[in-house]
Amino acid sequence: MFTIENYIMVDSLDEAYELNQSRSNVILGGIMWLKMSNRKIENAIDLSNLGLNTIEEDDDSFKIGCKCTLRELEVHQRLNDQFNGILRKSVEHIVGVQLRNGATIGGTIFSRFGFSDVLTALLALDSYVELYKGGIVSLEDFIAMRTDNDILVRIIIKKDNRKVSYSTLRKSSTDFPVLACAVAYKEDTWKAVLGARPGTAKAVEFNASKNPTKEDVDTFMEKIKENISFGANHLGSKEYRSILADVLVRRNIEEITSGGINEN
């Protein structure tokens, strides 16, 4: 289990950033994973006093502070109304309410967990991260960046009226997903995101109309398989995930084209 020498409740992001430049210091998220590691932490940095636990909405976007919990995303009505409930769907199977009241969106996204449901869902949306020094970068660029000592301050989701859907397959309802899949459609562009591959979620885009033909979808699936690799772990084989991807992507496309909400 981890050890902490000093616990520091910082008064500013500047203070947190300075402290975070040492590799022996850590910014605390929900500590669900951190506590199971063997890290010897000199200074544990807590951002709780910086007012970063709010979800703000304006005409163009939602801005989600890094200290917001997964449960806050799950129950935020406006956020879920806007995006076909995919943020709720992406977190509601994560263990239980108690864990989701502790796990933070900042900790989850900054860690770029391969099994992350919420990262998969956010990649299907027009999402950005606001880094303290690095500024605002698209979520897709962020996950391609090497983990550094910057601070993820907020997640920004643009309202662009895209249609989205989300589904996963799990062996039991609160387990990690065997595969997570989000699909989005906007202005003749389809985007499929596959997470828990088991690597970090990855997206592929394809041009087709809102009602794609079977041939369109088949071509999209080929493009997905060319660009997204799958792997094996204790939850499923590479081949199984590849077959699942086909099923989940088609199912999500159907949900969008039919205008319905698949609660499964």
Added chain:
Amino acid sequence: MKINLWINDKAFESEVAPDTLLIDFLRANGFYSVKRGCETSNCGLCTVMMNGKPILSCSTLAARANGQDVTTIEGVQEEALEVGGFIADQGAEQCGFCSPGFIMNVISMKKELVDPSEEEIKKYLAGNLCRCTGYMGQARAIKNYLDSAKEE
């Protein structure tokens, strides 16, 4: 480091190591209802409320509870006894080890959800594991408890 917090409406001031988990702090202060189970944030045995919300005390630093309001089952005894009675009526308490965490989450659910459906109840309580039962007894008990609360 020094922390000040409320536990069941009583003020506590204490010196803790920065890596002390809330579960250890609570048990060290006599709140033995808070049970250690999986230690992987999965089982819900260690559930307490912080500022009214159910959390896992095994995955929360005591330092983070500084200035906060923590509730264990000792702080909601009357309501816990009532829920426990419905569970016992269904023979669903079995070994009882998961009961404190389970009851704390049931009480949280009752505060948070208005007239929840069976599906919503299952979803809310998914983070509370029980090795003895098949959950059917608890499901009947919760339904009876909520029905009885509606009648009052």
